[in-house]
Amino acid sequence: MGPYTQSERLETYRNHADKLIESGQAYHCFCTAERLTQVRERQQKMGLAVRYDRHCRNLTTEDARERVKSEPHVIRLAIPESGRVTFKDIIRKKVAFDWQQLDDQVLIKTDGFPTYHLANVVDDHLMEISHVIRGEEWLPSMPKHLFLYESFGWEPPTFAHLPLLLNPDRSKLSKRQGDVAVESYRDRGYLPAAMLNFVALLGWHEQGNRDIFTLTELIDAFEIGRVQKGGAIFDATKLNWINGQHIRQLPPDEFAAAIRPHLAPEWDVTKAMVAAIQTKVNLLSDAQDQLAFFFEDPVVYDEDSRQALSSAQAKGVLSTLLAGFDAVSDFSGDWFLGIVKQIGEDFSLKGRDLWHPIRAAVAGRVTGPDIVTIVETFGLEKVRDRIQAALNFE
């Protein structure tokens, strides 16, 4: 059994094609490319279905055998001339085609190589493939493949034709429009498990209401028969949310390891820092921005911080806070939290009015991890110096 390399199996395909010729289900065709083009153009002009006109189908076997020796030729499938095929597909249930619509497909090309149709059926049978799961674009080829299985006297496998993934404009998802290469998603900080979770949901859903699945849960819950028939638009908005959900479910050390490749190599990231941002990132690559301020020295004020520092009460709050440092006996995050809250009461400030200037002074950001972690990471000196510096801002 496989893997199979087509070029090494030319003999096999040829033999199988010959069997079909013996039984009259295939025939040699000597038509030139020019003639084929002519036929096609004529059919097009007359508004007919474009198909091989079966010119060589009625050649006598002896005649064909003789010409094969000296003339270039292909082998074509002798499709039934009338009737209707119906077949079952796990996803689409029942599908039907008229034989009349089908072409006498080339099985073996002039160069001796098989076409996909022959190779696919022969290989799958020899490899004892039980289920063929492929894209919807193969649905129109089903009758040919079935005819092949039947002609060889083989039991066809079970088929499932999956719906296509679509661009936001409903066109078939193309590799050119936006980058859909999985590597690019990994590089942008999507977890493989989240990716799988998202893609599985594009065209499939269990009866229940779950949207977040681990790989194991997914394997357990997935039923191919429940796959959707219509194509689904690949919209990464929900992917971001799913990724965030998976990130939050990660054990702390796994999360730390996962973001490491997305951070500046020289950063010495502590457990406390990592823990402080786990609920704040939807993409692993977000961690870089979230953590950056920890490693900026001296402090770099962002736009919001500048604004917060120039507010009316900022100076008052900060100088009071600075004064508080004179009496500190036992510096800690909780001490800091306590004194700020006290100042808040004294100034009748709370929420962002109180905290934005303080965060701006300490971290250069108005948002971010909890202040306790920040303050304890920086330590008394640095925090005090930064408050001092903020007082001189402007």
Next chain:
RNA sequence: GGCGCAUUCGUCUAGGGGUUAGGACGCCGGCCUCUCACGCCGGUAACAGGGGUUCGAAUCCCCUAUGCGCUACCA
């Protein structure tokens, strides 16, 4: 052009004759709160259109529209 497949909130979907058509993302509001998030609560929004069948259709049938696929000596 011919043939095939498809069509439920903006998006992903649940739904198999009787439902106030459910969930999720997003968006909007609120709560929580040291900021931002997370979380929680609430709101917004859909059966493509038309004919049948039926006491009763999102569900079954037909037509139309739209989208997609195939129509190679490519896969």
